[in-house]
Amino acid sequence: MSREDLKALQSERLVKQVRHVYENVPYYREKMQAKGVTPDDIHGIEDLHKLPFLSKSDLREAYPYGLMAKPLSECVRIHSTSGTTGKRVVAFYTQNDIDLWEDCCARAITAAGGTNEDVVQVAYGYGLFTGGAGLHGGSHKVGSLTLPMSSGNTERQLQFMTDLESTILCCTPSYAAYLAESAIESGVRDKIKLKAGIFGAEAWTEEMRHDIEDKLAIKAYDIYGLTELSGPGVAFECEEQKGMHINEDHFIAEIIDPVTEEVLPHGEKGELVFTSITKEAFPMIRYRTRDICVLNDVPCSCGRTHVRMSKPMGRSDDMLIIRGVNVFPSQIETVLLNNGMSANYQIIVDRKNNTDTLDINVEMPADMFTDSLTDIANMEKKLIGALRAMLGITAKVHLVSPKSITRSEGKAVRVIDNRKLY
Numbered sequence: 001m002s003r004e005d006l007k008a009l010q011s012e013r014l015v016k017q018v019r020h021v022y023e024n025v026p027y028y029r030e031k032m033q034a035k036g037v038t039p040d041d042i043h044g045i046e047d048l049h050k051l052p053f054l055s056k057s058d059l060r061e062a063y064p065y066g067l068m069a070k071p072l073s074e075c076v077r078i079h080s081t082s083g084t085t086g087k088r089v090v091a092f093y094t095q096n097d098i099d100l101w102e103d104c105c106a107r108a109i110t111a112a113g114g115t116n117e118d119v120v121q122v123a124y125g126y127g128l129f130t131g132g133a134g135l136h137g138g139s140h141k142v143g144s145l146t147l148p149m150s151s152g153n154t155e156r157q158l159q160f161m162t163d164l165e166s167t168i169l170c171c172t173p174s175y176a177a178y179l180a181e182s183a184i185e186s187g188v189r190d191k192i193k194l195k196a197g198i199f200g201a202e203a204w205t206e207e208m209r210h211d212i213e214d215k216l217a218i219k220a221y222d223i224y225g226l227t228e229l230s231g232p233g234v235a236f237e238c239e240e241q242k243g244m245h246i247n248e249d250h251f252i253a254e255i256i257d258p259v260t261e262e263v264l265p266h267g268e269k270g271e272l273v274f275t276s277i278t279k280e281a282f283p284m285i286r287y288r289t290r291d292i293c294v295l296n297d298v299p300c301s302c303g304r305t306h307v308r309m310s311k312p313m314g315r316s317d318d319m320l321i322i323r324g325v326n327v328f329p330s331q332i333e334t335v336l337l338n339n340g341m342s343a344n345y346q347i348i349v350d351r352k353n354n355t356d357t358l359d360i361n362v363e364m365p366a367d368m369f370t371d372s373l374t375d376i377a378n379m380e381k382k383l384i385g386a387l388r389a390m391l392g393i394t395a396k397v398h399l400v401s402p403k404s405i406t407r408s409e410g411k412a413v414r415v416i417d418n419r420k421l422y
């Protein structure tokens with residue numbers, strides 16, 4: 001589809017979606033009226049900027065049914081966020097919503113080389129979490145043999161992976177790293193037939209990607225999604241691994257300045273905003289994701305014409321501000337991995353005597369582990385210098401022995417900010 005045809009399709013679907021939301025969601029209708037906007041003011045994507053934003057605070061305020069655009073009798077499923085920072089976000093789905101979502105996930109699997117000859121091991125969590133259900137449905141759409149493993153029980157994961165010769169692994173990158181580590185330690189690494197992995201649901205760096213690829217001898221693909229928008233499959237990587245292709249026939253992406261809310265041109269870094277133009281039960285209009293990234297409309301050499309988004313570079317809401325400096329965990333991970341450390345680390349932020357402190361606990365890889373206090377001190381000093389060069393502030397680094405940091409089978413807990421307890 002040409003860019004012109006795509007924009008025409010997006011405009012047609014946006015106009016229809018805005019009217020659907022205005023007529024069926026009183027909460028959003030009031031937001032539009034407060035801004036002096038009606039559906040008659042929206043003629044195409046060129047008018048998108050006229051519409052008000054939605055944020056996670058709106059979703060919590062309208063919990064549980066306030067943003068539904070279809071009656072319960074037409075909804076067949078819900079999914080939900082963890083609710084660790086407040087009320088859960090509950091998203092509703094019609095059967096058509098699920099079908100379209102699974103189509104998006106099928107595209108991601110196909111972009112990773114998946115066919116009906118593949119064995120797809122889904123090790124994302126199932127239940128309320130969207131990861132397992134989305135890739136499970138996408139695998140079915142492709143026609144692959146699907147292993148609905150869910151997360152955890154690593155010994156069983158490796159057994160099925162070797163016995164059934166899984167070829168595509170779907171899970172969080174931190175769990176993929178843990179599976180790779182466990183496969184090597186248990187001696188089954190040479191029995192694994194994986195060719196690709198589709199990893200998402202948490203931030204990860206290029207350094208972590210290369211580490212996973214080396215240990216599992218696979219190509220690791222990124223996938224992006226939010227429960228609020230449907231789940232994984234909003235965007236996905238192709239074999240070029242130069243950004244994630246957004247499924248623009250279902251989602252319109254914008255980049256805004258997170259402070260001024262000004263729409264920024266493609267190529268500039270800012271906060272990612274999405275509008276879902278085909279979702280029926282729980283459509284999001286200009287939803288602020290809080291993810292910081294860049295949009296790229298340069299044609300991809302893979303042949304796909306949809307706009308690509310960069311890997312999220314951090315978040316505008318959980319960005320750490322330490323002694324007046326903006327710090328993203330991904331920056332710290334890059335430094336650690338570039339200096340030979342493992343992907344198992346934890347960032348601890350605190351406030352002592354009215355001054356912010358930054359401590360980083362990081363495991364030494366087995367081949368670097370030593371009992372020599374002098375060697376450890378020298379390695380810590382090197383990391384402190386590298387982090388200071390990256391961040392512009394000083395962090396305390398504490399090297400710890402292998403496997404001393406609790407492993408995660410779901411989303412890794414990378415940051416502990418004790419300042420929030422005050």
